[in-house]
Amino acid sequence: MQENAPLLDVRGLSLEVARTGIKILKTISFDVKAGEIVGIVGESGSGKSMAARAVIALNPPAVQRTAGTICFEGREIGGMHKRDLQALRGARIGMVFQEPMTSLNPSMTIGRQLEEGLRLHRRLTGRERHRLIVDMLARVGLSDPRTALAAMPHHFSGGMRQRIMLAAVMLLKPALLIADEPTTALDAVVQRDVLELMVDLTRENNTAVLMISHDLAMVAKYSDRVVVMSQGEIVEQGDTRDLLRAPQHPYTRKLLSALPHRMPARAVEVSPMARITVDGLIVDFAARRSLLRKGQPKRALNGVSLSVMPGEVVAVVGGSGSGKTTLGRTIAGLIEPTDGQILFNGKSVQPSAADYADYRLNCQMVFQDPYSSLDPRMTIGSLIGEALRHSTELTSKEKSARVAEVLDEVGLSAAFATRFPHQLSGGQRQRVAIARAVVRRPQFVIADEPVSALDVTVRAQVLKLFAELQRKHGFSCLFISHDLAVVEQIADRVIVMNNGVIVEEGSRDAIFDHPQQDYTRKLLQAIPALFSTDNGGVELGWRFDEVGRKSAGGRP
Template identity: 40%
Template sequence: MNLLNINNLSIRHGQQVLVDDLSLTINAGEWLALVGESGSGKSLTALACLGLLSPSLNSQGELSVTGINLAQATPDELRSLRGSRVGMVYQEPLSALNPLHRIGQQLIEAITLHQALPLNLARQKALSLLREVGIGEPERRLSAWPHELSGGQRQRVVIAMALANSPKLLIADEPTTALDALLQTQILDLLKSLQKNRGLGILFISHNLPQVRRYADRVMVMQAGRVVESAISAELFAAPTQAYTQKLLQPFAPAPKPVLPDSAKAILSVTQLSVRYPRHQAWWGGITAWHQAVDNIGLSLRQGESLGIVGESGSGKSSLAAALLRLTPAQGRVVVLGRDWLALKGRELRSARAQVQMVFQDPYGSLSPRLTVADIVAEGLLAHQKLSKQAIEIEVIAALREVNLDPDTRHRYPHEFSGGQRQRIALARALILKPAILILDEPTSALDRHTQGEVVELLRRIQADHGIAMLFISHDLAVVRALCHRLIVLRDGRIIEQGDCERIFQAPQKPYTQALVADLPA
């Protein structure tokens, strides 16, 4: 059965061609992967399949999904199509979930919109879905808010919602971006099982080429909105015919890490840091149980040093980052550039924040949709420095060039950029203040391997030029290995292993670290 049929799809923004004359088909039980650099048109193609393109975009061509012609479909037919016949896993889970509704409410709503189930049965199905995608303590997670979950946990919830009504076609746009390597395999094995058992068709958009090679039946390579190569997966990876495909398949070959001089001083010192969140609340408002997200952690960071933080989703990595940024309450001692960081208040804290900047995991959620790129990148300068409008413009242009973005795009809005481009905008905003410490939470997760290599080299150059210390949180062990001097492995909020990065990769001591390293692609 033909589930998706696209003929001569073109998408334009004014005179700019974003997708050019694309045609593809997906049959029941088939896994088709779309690969290509950030901004090549992959996500736009996925949105077009659901009739969700922005009104500012002009599209032409024929799209038929599970036998429904999208151009002729009524609004009711489109609503029925989305969720029941076609499931969608978005690249950025925080923006896909409603921040005002609890997880259980959103899951149950996704079920009952398309199935006439009583509330108790819908709730049981929601619990079953959470278990199926690997979320622990599903009963408690049903009552959680999206912001209370880690990035990986939110992504698993989105996957559960996409599978809730047993769709015939699943569109997965970077579905494992925020998941650790072990869970990525579990989720994709689950999707592969559903593909076989239910005859599920899958349109899989990914930058992770080892995953594409392992799971996809066919691969289409996109460049600048056009399909440049299409073949059976095994054939394409064995003998790519196009130079662009060959470039994508080449792993980046990073240069040696900057050497740390013995005189490099410690600019961050953390002692017995703990973060906890309320787990249960009594009817009178008192907290009866807590979740220990970060448990008695200690670390240090020297000028010009990169420290990698790895661990499974929910291990406390992002909570640690939020505590260091003073975005969540924490206990313990943190010293930044000789100052008691947790004791700073008011104007003194606001001034000191310029020294510690962050690139968040979800670039779309961290960029205001109401501001242009120029306004977003200039936010820090306006808050911390008194510069003329012309001087700010010069600094913004320089920051965008530093992260390899065209300064002429600075008057556009975040939704007009791909996920990878938005991540580079977030990096430019952080770097424009020339901070002493840069905290990066999954900064390369939305980028293809070639662009990841460019970003790694960019971060190294910035680090070498300015002596910035970096706290690098990531599930991508290849990038961590390429960038970081030292490594900390977290599990359940605790440090289970730490030391020289290369030593840990070559001879991990703990079974969990050994499992992580064993999954590292060659």
């Protein structure tokens, strides 16, 4: 490779589906230099992941290259023998995939999985491999790396699994690391820790990084240059700070305008009775048994008390394991509490109560992953209509009309009623999940991370839709999220949880502008914020710093 030549040089790359001729990438060109971090951003379907996978020839067999070159360290990837490609993957180019639980083998111990790459690419003794693995696991923050070697992937949290994936990749000290959405669905503090770790590890070895993400704040913070993609084309690229501050292409400005932003505080009508009241809620999970000993039960919720007023949107935030989702599922009746009580319109909610069925019909839930919560064998019309199955006040004709009405409300035509979930995009499936929740006109909706896996523009559309439906039908909402920017846009009141207890609560403005607890402040400062500039761009800043105070009164 020539001196000062790019480590990775992609020129005029085009990909298309062989049978249909559909163009996936259209003559794209970019490069990555040694030690440089380059971010690729764009909406779902823009071709980001396909471009990254093409670098290591991991595209599906039906996708073929029709034009262009991919040169890594001066060698053309396309002309490599299969044996040479296998030697390149892992040893010189590593990849961290979006979901570590699916990329880690669930049937193999962590030690075996980390040793696999060293066996393939390094001539080392078993003792040398063991030492390197233990040292790397300690380096990525595992408190007991030797014990971790015998553990399975499901024994670890999402953040820890992502750390283990980084350890597996960086053990081989590759020249290029491809990170495909490395922090999706992780909470604020864990996102920061994982990305800081990734940057530290790559700097130690002068490893270049190609980072694919829809999180513009993270790209702004950690990348040197950014590539903006839309519909298989690169519409703009350049220095990250300059490009985001003064974007030239309308599509880039569209992406930036879709970022969540704080709306004026709503005036929630005061009611003498809360829609939902939770008093002293305790949830214990059974102990995990082992062959030689019985473990201790885990207390997921420890005396939680809160209320949600009619028409109010209350957001619950906190780190992974704080009890957010357990709280939502317990209120929804999906988890049985150990102690405490839940009141709906002032009446105690008990499975044995005569009006319990009425409560369950009036309390609906939007789950985090619509693909796993929607039955793949049912049509969209059947999935939405299922929520009306126990409705006695509507005739069959009226139920069909209600399904058509709610499809229209969520921005989908009546034609979608005959389709199946796999025929819809992620954003469309989330709209269906919301339609299922609101079709009965419930009084209370629990939304558990409803936009965590959506790209910037789709997320903005779904949030706008959710807010419009909430205003139109007036349901109360418990909005569970780790995305603080989303919470800042949609919430009236915010509850902060940590280790199963509420550490702080208050109005949205009070929590975001004047947090009282150190934990809340730590959450808010964990993720960089993007503040609007006068020329349609954004500027990187941190909450409570000088940029934040100068930009729109400290509001992103």
